[in-house]
Amino acid sequence: MSAQTIDADYNFGYLDEQTKRMIRRALLKAVAIPGYQVPFGSREMPLARGWGTGGIQITAALIGPEDTLKVIDQGADDTTNAVSIRRFFARVAGVKTTEKTNEATLIQTRHRIPEYPLSKGQILVYQVPQPEPLRKVESSEVETRKMHAWSEYGAMHVRLYEDIARYGRVATSYSYPVMVNDRYVMSPTPIPKFDNPKMDHMPALQLFGAGREKRIYAVPPFTKVKSLDFEDYPFEVQKWNEPCALCGARGSYLDEVITDDRGGRMFVCSDSSYCEDRRDAGHTGTQIDWAKDKAYLDPNPDEAA
Amino acid sequence: MSTIKNRLSVDENAPILTATALTRLYGERVGCRDVSFSLWPGEVLGIVGESGSGKSTLLRCLAGQDRPTSGTIALNFDGVPINLFDISEPMRRQLMRTKWGIVHQNPRDGLRMDVSAGGNIGERLMDRGDRHYGKIRSSALDWLSRVEIETNRVDDYPRQFSGGMQQRLQLARVLVPEPKLVFMDEPTGGLDVSVQARLLDLLRVLVRDLGIAAIIVTHDLAVARLLTDRLMVMKDGAVVEEGLTDQVLDDPHHAYTQLLTSAVLAA
Numbered sequence A: 001m002s003a004q005t006i007d008a009d010y011n012f013g014y015l016d017e018q019t020k021r022m023i024r025r026a027l028l029k030a031v032a033i034p035g036y037q038v039p040f041g042s043r044e045m046p047l048a049r050g051w052g053t054g055g056i057q058i059t060a061a062l063i064g065p066e067d068t069l070k071v072i073d074q075g076a077d078d079t080t081n082a083v084s085i086r087r088f089f090a091r092v093a094g095v096k097t098t099e100k101t102n103e104a105t106l107i108q109t110r111h112r113i114p115e116y117p118l119s120k121g122q123i124l125v126y127q128v129p130q131p132e133p134l135r136k137v138e139s140s141e142v143e144t145r146k147m148h149a150w151s152e153y154g155a156m157h158v159r160l161y162e163d164i165a166r167y168g169r170v171a172t173s174y175s176y177p178v179m180v181n182d183r184y185v186m187s188p189t190p191i192p193k194f195d196n197p198k199m200d201h202m203p204a205l206q207l208f209g210a211g212r213e214k215r216i217y218a219v220p221p222f223t224k225v226k227s228l229d230f231e232d233y234p235f236e237v238q239k240w241n242e243p244c245a246l247c248g249a250r251g252s253y254l255d256e257v258i259t260d261d262r263g264g265r266m267f268v269c270s271d272s273s274y275c276e277d278r279r280d281a282g283h284t285g286t287q288i289d290w291a292k293d294k295a296y297l298d299p300n301p302d303e304a305a
Numbered sequence B: 001m002s003t004i005k006n007r008l009s010v011d012e013n014a015p016i017l018t019a020t021a022l023t024r025l026y027g028e029r030v031g032c033r034d035v036s037f038s039l040w041p042g043e044v045l046g047i048v049g050e051s052g053s054g055k056s057t058l059l060r061c062l063a064g065q066d067r068p069t070s071g072t073i074a075l076n077f078d079g080v081p082i083n084l085f086d087i088s089e090p091m092r093r094q095l096m097r098t099k100w101g102i103v104h105q106n107p108r109d110g111l112r113m114d115v116s117a118g119g120n121i122g123e124r125l126m127d128r129g130d131r132h133y134g135k136i137r138s139s140a141l142d143w144l145s146r147v148e149i150e151t152n153r154v155d156d157y158p159r160q161f162s163g164g165m166q167q168r169l170q171l172a173r174v175l176v177p178e179p180k181l182v183f184m185d186e187p188t189g190g191l192d193v194s195v196q197a198r199l200l201d202l203l204r205v206l207v208r209d210l211g212i213a214a215i216i217v218t219h220d221l222a223v224a225r226l227l228t229d230r231l232m233v234m235k236d237g238a239v240v241e242e243g244l245t246d247q248v249l250d251d252p253h254h255a256y257t258q259l260l261t262s263a264v265l266a267a
Ligand SMILES: Nc1ncnc2c1ncn2[C@@H]1O[C@H](COP(=O)(O)OP(=O)(O)OP(=O)(O)O)[C@@H](O)[C@H]1O
Pocket: B026, B029, B030, B031, B032, B049, B050, B051, B052, B053, B054, B055, B056, B057, B058, B219
C-alpha cells in the first residue's frame, strides 16, 4: 500500500507535541523497568470505544514519516478496526502502511503476535484492555501496587492452582500471566497463550498501552519473559490436530471458521497475512479449492469495499 | 506442662518477642498504655479483660498491623534480633506471611472466600515460593485432615463450609507454613459452645504439637485456662496482673482480676 497525503488539519500523528513528549517519557520509563506499569495522562482519541486507545496513543507518539505501519486485529489485517486504524494513521501521519510483517517498522496489534518472527528495529505495540494481571486475585489498586513493589506473587499462582484443581490443567488460554525479567508479573493482554513464548527474548521492542486504565508498560528487546507455571505442570501452548486448511501450516495459531450452515467447519491461520504469504509461495491445505472463494472466509466482507 | 519444659530447653534463647512500654493512643483516648512483657518460644500467652480494656488494640500492635504511639517491639527469629517497626514494610509483610500468623475472629477476614479450601491453604506455601503443585496439594490435604475437615472437601469453597469448619480452615491456612508465632483475637468468638469446644481442643493440640508461641485474646476465662500457660489481665488499657494462668485464675491478687474470676464462677 502506498503513502497517502497527510491531512493538514491535524498535527503530525494527531496528538500535539506536548502529549507525545509526555507519552514518550512514560515509554522511556517503561523500557527502563521491564514489565512495570507506568501511569500516563491518557488522551481521548477519535476512535470507537471498546477498541481502546492506549496502543494507538503509543503509536501516535512514536510514528515518524519514514515508518511503515501494519495493524492487526485478532490476527487479521483486514477487519473493520484494523482497516480504520490504518486509514487513520495514513491520514494524520501520511505514513506507508503494509500487511507484510517484515516490511513494517511499527506494528499495532490487538490479540495476536504475528507468526513470522519479528526482528531487531521493529516495534510491536499492543492494545491493552486490562493491564493489571493481579486484578483477578486482588481488587484493591493500593494492594496490587504493593504486591508488585514487593514481588508478592503467591496469589497469582493460586489462580493456576485453582485451574489445575478444577480442570486438571491450567485452563487460562488468553492473557496468560508472565514474569518479565525475573521481576514483574505482567499481563500479555488478551493474546492467546500460544503467543507467549514469542515474547521471550524477542528482538523487537514490545510496548503496551492501556488507555482507559492509563498505563504503559514495555518489554525491551532480548528480555526474558516466562509464563507462570508449576514444576510438575509446565506451561504449554495450544495445539491442533490438523494443519491450516488453506496453507497447510503446522505450528501456527488456528481459528475455527464455520463454512456453511450445516455444521461445516475448518481451521485456518489466524494470521491472515502469514497464511496468504504461504499460499502465494505455493503451500496448500486440504481446503484450497474451496478457499479460492475468498469472500467466503472474510469475517467482514463489507470491508472489502 | 509441656510448654514450660519447652521453654526450659530453650532457656539460653532470647524471648521470641519483647514488648517495651507499648502505648497506643486514639487521640485523647487510651487504646493500651505502657505494656511490657516477653514471650518465649513455644509459650502460649493469654490476654483477658473486659470489653474495651485494650486487648485487640494491643494485639494489633504486636502483630504489626497497627503502629504503637510509643514503645518498641523486639523480635528474635533464628537468633536475628529486629525491631518490628524499624524494618521496612515489605520485610514486615514478609515476616507476617512466613514467620507468624494471624487468626481472625471472623473467618471471612482470614480466608479468600472465592478460592477453594485447598487454594486457601496452598496460598501461604506459594507465597514463600513453593512451585510444585503436587506437593502443595498434598500439604493442603494433610492440613485439612489435621483440622478435621474431610479431604474430599478440598475443592469446595469456604462459603460451602459451616462457621466452625471455616474457622478450622483458617487455622490450617495460618499454620501450614509452620509459623513460629501466632496471634489470635477471640478465635472461638462467633461459634456455638459445642463447636467452640471442638475448636479449642484442636487449637490446644496443634499449638502444643508444633511448639508454636501464641498470643490469644479472649474475654472467656475458660478458654484462657484451657489454652494458655501465662495470662495478662488488662483494664483501661493497662496490664493489672500477670502470671501463670492457673495461679492468676485460682489466686488472683488484683481486685479487678478477683472480680473477673468471680464473675465467671457466678455465671
Ligand atoms: N480505631 C479506634 N479508634 C478510636 N478508638 C479506638 C479504636 N479502636 C479501639 N479504640 C478504643 O480503644 C479502647 C480499647 O479498645 P479495644 O478494641 O482494644 O478493646 P478490647 O479489649 O479488644 O474490647 P472487646 O473485648 O470489646 O473486643 C476502647 O476505648 C476503644 O473505644
